[in-house]
Amino acid sequence: MLQAAPADGEMSMSSMLERAEAHGLPVHTFDLEHDERLGVDPFAVWDEATKVGGLFYSPANRGFLVAADFETVRHVLQDSKVWSNLPSTIVYTKEQVDLDVPPLTMDPPDHTRYRRALAPLFSPKAVAHLEPRIREISHELVDRILAQGTCDFTKDFAAKLPALFFLEWLGLGTEDVDRMFHLAERATFEFPTQEERDDIEARIDAIVRGAIRDRRDDPRNDLASAFVRMRAEGQEIPEDIVVGMAKLAFIAGQETTSTQLGYIMWHLARNPADRQLLVDDPSRIPDAVEELMRFYNTGGSSGRVAKEDGELNGFPVKAGDRIFIARCGADRKLAPQVQLTRSGVPHSAFGLGIHRCIGSHVARIEMRIGLEVWHERIPNYRVPADFVAGHRYGSFMQQLLSLPLELAPADR
Amino acid sequence: MNFVIDTSLCSGHGRCYTLAPEWFDADDIGYGQVKDEPVPTGERARMGDIVAACPEGAISIKEG
Ligand code: HEM
Ligand code: SF4
Numbered sequence: 001m002l003q004a005a006p007a008d009g010e011m012s013m014s015s016m017l018e019r020a021e022a023h024g025l026p027v028h029t030f031d032l033e034h035d036e037r038l039g040v041d042p043f044a045v046w047d048e049a050t051k052v053g054g055l056f057y058s059p060a061n062r063g064f065l066v067a068a069d070f071e072t073v074r075h076v077l078q079d080s081k082v083w084s085n086l087p088s089t090i091v092y093t094k095e096q097v098d099l100d101v102p103p104l105t106m107d108p109p110d111h112t113r114y115r116r117a118l119a120p121l122f123s124p125k126a127v128a129h130l131e132p133r134i135r136e137i138s139h140e141l142v143d144r145i146l147a148q149g150t151c152d153f154t155k156d157f158a159a160k161l162p163a164l165f166f167l168e169w170l171g172l173g174t175e176d177v178d179r180m181f182h183l184a185e186r187a188t189f190e191f192p193t194q195e196e197r198d199d200i201e202a203r204i205d206a207i208v209r210g211a212i213r214d215r216r217d218d219p220r221n222d223l224a225s226a227f228v229r230m231r232a233e234g235q236e237i238p239e240d241i242v243v244g245m246a247k248l249a250f251i252a253g254q255e256t257t258s259t260q261l262g263y264i265m266w267h268l269a270r271n272p273a274d275r276q277l278l279v280d281d282p283s284r285i286p287d288a289v290e291e292l293m294r295f296y297n298t299g300g301s302s303g304r305v306a307k308e309d310g311e312l313n314g315f316p317v318k319a320g321d322r323i324f325i326a327r328c329g330a331d332r333k334l335a336p337q338v339q340l341t342r343s344g345v346p347h348s349a350f351g352l353g354i355h356r357c358i359g360s361h362v363a364r365i366e367m368r369i370g371l372e373v374w375h376e377r378i379p380n381y382r383v384p385a386d387f388v389a390g391h392r393y394g395s396f397m398q399q400l401l402s403l404p405l406e407l408a409p410a411d412r
Numbered sequence: 413m414n415f416v417i418d419t420s421l422c423s424g425h426g427r428c429y430t431l432a433p434e435w436f437d438a439d440d441i442g443y444g445q446v447k448d449e450p451v452p453t454g455e456r457a458r459m460g461d462i463v464a465a466c467p468e469g470a471i472s473i474k475e476g
Contacts, residue, residue, distance in 0.1 A: 074467075074469070078468070116441070119441035119442065120441050122442070123438065123440060123441050123442040124429075124442050286430065343427075344461040344464040344465050346465055346467035348467060350425065356424065360425070360426070
């Protein structure tokens with residue numbers, strides 16, 4: 001059952017494996033880079049992993065631990081003393097590829113300092129005024145879809161709303177939306193070599209650095225200008241860090257919300273009673289979004305590396321151990337069914353602990369308004385009978401590739 | 413009876429102030445704060461729901 005260790009990772013891998021065996025930790029091959037089932041039914045892969053145990057060892061690629069139930073996931077993500085983001089690497093791939101997107105790629109105290117500076121830009125009060133514009137864009141997209149009469153939800157709505165809204169807010173304009181969205185997609189879904197990853201990040205760096213430099217002399221009412229005004233404990237922030245944080249916003253601001261919306265709609269299009277519930281009572285949309293984020297958690301690649309020895313569920317952790325956070329399986333295990341009206345079951349789709357998603361408040365507004373406008377204008381829709389869902393998993397998350405819908409718009 | 417938020421655990425999910433704006437508020441970066449309003453004793457079940465909804469396990473109930 002166990003594969004031979006590849007030569008490069010032999011030392012740490014054999015010792016992680018030896019410790020796993022010595023301590024009775026389950027060993028289960030969990031290979032996000034190569035498992036073809038991720039293209040067909042990714043949720044089965046997550047559910048299977050969760051059944052193995054709250055913590056197990058996967059010998060795939062360079063070898064890594066997997067946190068697979070909510071308690072273990074929460075423990076690791078809250079224990080930033082042991083579990084570090086330095087180096088910030090994708091833990092489960094064959095090649096080690098490092099990322100540079102602060103504040104995700106920082107540990108305290110730097111992380112605390114810069115997250116504190118960044119968070120006010122994305123707080124619930126700071127983003128509330130964006131609602132009307134998000135509603136306007138949603139209506140424009142629906143207009144276009146109704147005019148064309150057919151729709152692939154992922155491309156025509158889910159991918160467009162966050163990109164159009166976010167690029168405009170950032171101050172980059174939307175003439176180049178396809179190229180910008182494509183860059184964010186590459187940063188999210190490819191398994192690049194270090195060279196390719198650096199190339200993607202350099203392209204995004206150039207775009208956001210240009211906007212930020214421009215706003216130093218010519219401030220406007222946009223997010224790039226807010227990045228320029230940002231201070232950490234009253235002090236100016238080095239340009240590379242400002243640009244790094246804007247790079248993360250560029251990627252996370254477009255792709256994540258788009259992907260999550262695709263899965264939410266996939267559920268509603270297949271479950272008419274749930275769809276009708278939201279049509280009849282749109283005030284249920286916010287709780288429904290949380291529940292569907294839990295059940296269709298986009299997976300994410302959050303990984304951590306131990307920076308000191310510690311203990312996890314009785315297992316002796318050694319500095320250098322890698323761990324993958326299987327948030328999707330962990331969240332689904334909390335309740336095996338979707339129930340849109342509940343609010344007492346938490347999820348980790350926005351992460352947990354000190355790196356929890358800063359963009360969650362704006363992402364929630366986008367998803368809520370997108371769903372409100374859609375259901376007001378197009379209350380009846382379904383997937384064609386012959387539709388077969390296809391998915392992909394990349395370095396940051398999983399995605400539904402397409403979602404064709406048959407539409408019956410509201411009479412107006 | 414009222415809520416207590418463990419500020420070392422709260423990371424600003426905002427479930428508390430979304431589910432019960434009459435009892436919770438957001439601070440300037442979106443982290444939860446307990447309002448200075450005693451919670452009526454009849455609200456026990458709903459209080460339990462809010463404690464459970466906090467993904468960080470940061471909310472507890474203080475008797476009295
Ligand atoms: C539905 C949409 C979204 C999902 C599912 C999502 C998910 C996540 C997750 C899981 C993390 C934690 C990663 C980890 O612990 O390793 C995270 C962090 C982050 N997200 Fe999001 N995100 C979304 C939308 C956004 C948006 C719109 C922004 C806007 C800028 C954003 C900005 C960030 C930032 C800056 C961090 C890093 C925070 C830190 O390191 O302290 N996200 N996100
Ligand atoms: S739900 Fe929990 S983590 Fe979120 S703001 Fe409230 S107390 Fe903080």
